Amino acid sequence: QIPGYVTAVGTQSSAATIPVNVECARKNGVSKEIREFVVPLCATIHLAGSIITITSCVTAVLLIYDLPHGISLMATFIATLGVAMVAAPGAPGGAIMSALPFLTLVGIDPTGTMGQLLITLYLTQDSFGTAANVSGDNALAILVETFHKKSLLKEGKIVSEVEAV
Structure with a gap:
């Protein structure tokens, strides 16, 4: 996963x-049908690293300005981010731009000083959130592959190592 991580940071x-991560999945033993479906899909909808980053940056800004930051408030925001991130573009800073309309929650x-500070905080470490997303995408591909192999074994189908890779 190191090439995928480094590419995401860069x-x-x-x-x-995606191309580097698909190759990482191949080297991890994920079958072609699984890796070529799961990795691009996850690159689009699995943005856990970005959600964690945005939540951390929002919490920091709320603490800096001594604003309310309780669990219920943040839980609502995180749930909204989970849905909003599906529409986030896979470009640098795309996640924070998709989150801007929901900062009012x-x-x-988003147009004031706090919004600008939040964008700046996010962009300074976006590469590491992206790297977490990409690493998670590959981990999910491995999980799907594992469950797929187990279901084939349960059905009594014999899968040779050549076919599985």
Whole structure:
């Protein structure tokens, strides 16, 4: 996974990392049908690293400005982010741009000083959030492959190592 991680850090783009991540999945033993479906799909909808980053940055801004930051407030924001991130582009800073309309849920004006600070905080470490996303994508591909092999074994189908890879 190291080439995928390094590529994600360098590009800050899940989409740009897809070819490298597909190759990492191949080297990890994920079958062609699984890796060529799961990795691009996850690059689009699995943005856990970005959600964690945005949540951390929002919490930091709320703490800096001594604004409310309770569990229920943040849980609502995180749930909204989970849905909003499906539409986030795989470009550098795409996740924070998709999250901007929802900052008002936590009391941050996306066009004000706090919004600008949040964008700046996010962009300074976006590469590491992207790398977490990409690593998670590959982990999910391995999990899907594992469950797929188990279901084939349960059905009594024999899968040779050549066919599985």
